[in-house]
Amino acid sequence: MRRAKVTKVIIGVGHGPRKKGISGCGANHYSGEKRGFVRVMAGGRSDSGARTPAGLKTPEGSRTMYHIISIRDFERRDLDYLLDRAREFDTGEYLPEMLDDKLVALLFFEPSTRTRMSFATAMARLGGRSISVDSVEASSIVKGETLADTIRVVSGYADAIVLRHPKEGAARLASEFASVPVINAGDGAGQHPSQTLLDLYTIRQSMPIDGIDVGLLGDLRYGRTAHSLALALSLYGVTLHTIAPGGLEMPANIALELRERGMEVIEHADVQGAIRELDVLYVTRIQRERFPDSASYYNVASSYRITPDLLAGVRDRLMLLHPLPRAGEIDPAVDRTPYARYFEQARNGVPVRMALLHEVMK
Amino acid sequence: MSTKDPSRGLLVSPIRNGTVIDHITAGEALNVLRILGITGSTPECLSIATNVESKRMGKKDIVKIENRELRTEEVDRIALLAPQAKINIIRDYRVVEKKGVEIPKVLKGVVRCPNPGCITNTNEPVESTFEVLPKGLHCLYCDWLIKDDIANHII
Numbered sequence: 001m002r003r004a005k006v007t008k009v010i011i012g013v014g015h016g017p018r019k020k021g022i023s024g025c026g027a028n029h030y031s032g033e034k035r036g037f038v039r040v041m042a043g044g045r046s047d048s049g050a051r052t053p054a055g056l057k058t059p060e061g062s063r064t065m066y067h068i069i070s071i072r073d074f075e076r077r078d079l080d081y082l083l084d085r086a087r088e089f090d091t092g093e094y095l096p097e098m099l100d101d102k103l104v105a106l107l108f109f110e111p112s113t114r115t116r117m118s119f120a121t122a123m124a125r126l127g128g129r130s131i132s133v134d135s136v137e138a139s140s141i142v143k144g145e146t147l148a149d150t151i152r153v154v155s156g157y158a159d160a161i162v163l164r165h166p167k168e169g170a171a172r173l174a175s176e177f178a179s180v181p182v183i184n185a186g187d188g189a190g191q192h193p194s195q196t197l198l199d200l201y202t203i204r205q206s207m208p209i210d211g212i213d214v215g216l217l218g219d220l221r222y223g224r225t226a227h228s229l230a231l232a233l234s235l236y237g238v239t240l241h242t243i244a245p246g247g248l249e250m251p252a253n254i255a256l257e258l259r260e261r262g263m264e265v266i267e268h269a270d271v272q273g274a275i276r277e278l279d280v281l282y283v284t285r286i287q288r289e290r291f292p293d294s295a296s297y298y299n300v301a302s303s304y305r306i307t308p309d310l311l312a313g314v315r316d317r318l319m320l321l322h323p324l325p326r327a328g329e330i331d332p333a334v335d336r337t338p339y340a341r342y343f344e345q346a347r348n349g350v351p352v353r354m355a356l357l358h359e360v361m362k
Numbered sequence: 363m364s365t366k367d368p369s370r371g372l373l374v375s376p377i378r379n380g381t382v383i384d385h386i387t388a389g390e391a392l393n394v395l396r397i398l399g400i401t402g403s404t405p406e407c408l409s410i411a412t413n414v415e416s417k418r419m420g421k422k423d424i425v426k427i428e429n430r431e432l433r434t435e436e437v438d439r440i441a442l443l444a445p446q447a448k449i450n451i452i453r454d455y456r457v458v459e460k461k462g463v464e465i466p467k468v469l470k471g472v473v474r475c476p477n478p479g480c481i482t483n484t485n486e487p488v489e490s491t492f493e494v495l496p497k498g499l500h501c502l503y504c505d506w507l508i509k510d511d512i513a514n515h516i517i
Contacts, residue, residue, distance in 0.1 A: 072505070146486050169481035169503025173488055188479045190504055253507045256497070 066360045067175040067182045070191040071228045076235040079200060082355050086201050089125075089358075090351035100127030102361050105158035107133050107150070108185070109165045114324060115185050115194070118349035119162050122357055125350065131158060148177045155179040160361050163187075181360035189222050195323055196228040198352040202345040203280055206319055209233070215241040215274050218284035218304060218329060220250040225323045226284050227254055234261040241278060243268045245286065245300045271304060276313055281306070283322045283329050307331045311339055321345050375409070380428040382450040382457075383440065388413050390443045391423035393513045397439040398432070406430055419446065439472055441465040442512050465494050473499055473508065473515045480504040490517070 088094060104123050108116050120130045147165065151174045154161055161178055163171050164185040171184030171191070186192040203209055214233055216226045220242055230240055230250070240263055242250050249267070258265050268274040275281060283306060291297035305328060306320065322330060322342040334340050386394055391412050400406055407428040416422040423444075431451055432440075440447055441463035451459040471489035475482050481503050482490040492499040498509040508515055 070505070147481070147484075148487050165481075166479075167481040167484060168477060168479045168505070169501070172503050173481050173486055176488070187481075188504075253509070 065181050067171075067178075067184075068193055068356055068360065069171045069175055069182070069184045071193045071196050071231050072191075074193070074232070074235075079197070079232060079235065082197055082352075082359065083201050083204055085355035085359065086197070086348075086352040089354040090348070094126070094354070094358075096125065097127040098358055099123065099361055102126075102128040102159040103157070104128060104130050104160045104162060104357060104361075105132070105154045106130050106185075107154065107161060107163045107165075109133070109163075110186065112164055112185070114346055114349060115164065115192075118346075119183075119185065119194075119353050119357070122350050122353035126354055126358060128357070128361075147173060151177045151182075152179075160357065183356055183360060186224065189224050192224050192228055194349070194353055194356055195225050196232050197356070198345060198348045199225070199229050199282070199321060199323070200232055201348050201352050202321060202341060203319065205344075205348075206341075207279060207317060209236040209238065211237045211239075212279040213239045213241060213277050214280040214282060215243060215268075215271075215278040216250075216282050216284070217243045217271055217306075219248045219286050220244040220284070221248045222287065223284040226250070226282065229282060230254070230258055230263075231261075234258050234263040237262075239264045239266065241266050241268055241274045243271050243274055243304075245304065248286065271306070272310065275310060275318075276315070279315060279317055280319045280321060283320065283326075285323075285325065285327050285329060288327075301328055305329060305331060306334055308333050308337060311337060314339070376455055377407075377409070377426050377428045377452055378455055380426065380430055380452050381432050382452060383425045383427075383432075383444075384422070384448045384450060385416070385419060385446045386423035386425060386440075386444040387446065388419070388421035388423055390513070391425050393443050393516075394423075394425055394440055394447075397443070397513075397516050398427075398436055400427070435472065437463055438466055438469065439516055442469075442472070442516060468493050468502075469499065472517060473512065474517050475501045475504060475506055476508060476515055477501065477504050477506040480506060 102123075104119070106116055106119055116132070116134070120132070123130050147170060151161065155178045158180060160181045160183065161174065162183045162185050163174050164187070165171065166188050168188035168190035170187045171182055175182040184191055184193055186195070200209060203212075216230060218226070220226050221244070227250075233240060240258065242265060244250065255265055271281075286297070286301050286304060288294070288297045291300065308331065311318070311334070318339050319341045320330065320334065320339045322345070324342060324346055326342075330340075330342070335343075383394060389412065391410050395401075395408070395410070400408065409424075409426040411424040413421045414424055432449060437449060440449075442465060445463065445465060447463045449461050449463060450457045469492045473490055473492050475490050475492075477483070480490075480501060482488055482501070488503075491502045492508070493502055498507045499512065500507050
């Protein structure tokens, strides 16, 4: 059974602790209760805090509101539901004016190319519009404004907020102060749920996720995409293979959590020893700033580089994924192999984010 | 302090009004005082016994504080350090209330998140919030897990 993390949220009055969410918002696509979104009642009073059965009647004059904060909030069926919805958007089963009366605020207090642009693209494809803040320097944060105040103000402008912030837990905080839905687009070394969803979506395009072998390669200590993906894959009976340089191994508490979730986690010393066992190899960037000097960085980075030679004898269906940007982890010559799926993965950010935006604002 | 019955070991004299915290995990008495904000410069009249023999615990610490009754949030903090502690409220030399401590399911504003990147360690208007799990304290904002050395993180 999942833990109810916090009990209630009061919207429009102040803030309170968060509630692990349940909803029945799946319309025709989703029968029964739905967990995974942080759910609150907006425009009325706070939710009761207990698990809510499907078909719950919201207080008069209120509406149900969802935040998408952490992959930990999701259960398997929530993920499957969103992936199904993303597929509909991917195959054109949607109306281009679905969100034509909606405005999303893209608050990016850290650099981003793909995430910000794909959210903007997703919104535009659904007929909606975006406003954005692209840096701390361009915001009132430099004047000392708190994120909480920023969120309260922007809640008055937009129908939803997409937030990237350097501090872990920022999106959770934002969801407590917002009167509109919040989607976490990355909070420090924390969570990045929309990236995880598009990773899952890309895998599912080629194979059922259940029971496959997935390798995580690179910086598994600080890489938020690797942590989020591993947590999500634990819901699919996946065997996880980890390959990381010394000092950048997956944190013990996350490995423990994965094993507690019933996941088999196998550590490998190098990629050569693991790659032939894999259906998916998820490569992450090894960040130069984690090393004391350039020499030690290049030494490690070169030993974790994916080259065409390395791919000899791998499974036919092997998929190479990378959240991008890459910094030499994958030889460009690999791009021409059938295993390279990372650009397709990046493209999938649009239908997945269309599904998320539509879900929280419809 | 006075010795009442040498054959039973050293006992601490009774207090007229205040609180006796008994069955504190041995060695944690000074940490209990720290989280209660009691220092050498505060006015409370204190008695402290450490490593006292205990049938139930082997060894235990005891703290007696005159003219002070503990607030709920103070008891929450003590529970983290000494989950077997017993709080005795004393009025006119008599125990008027005796209660165990219980670690709440959620600790709000009690423990500082050790993660320097956690949003609760900024100037944002939020208190740290941890859920209490068998394996440790889990930050509900950044997912950090405090597994040991909890005393050093208590606010």
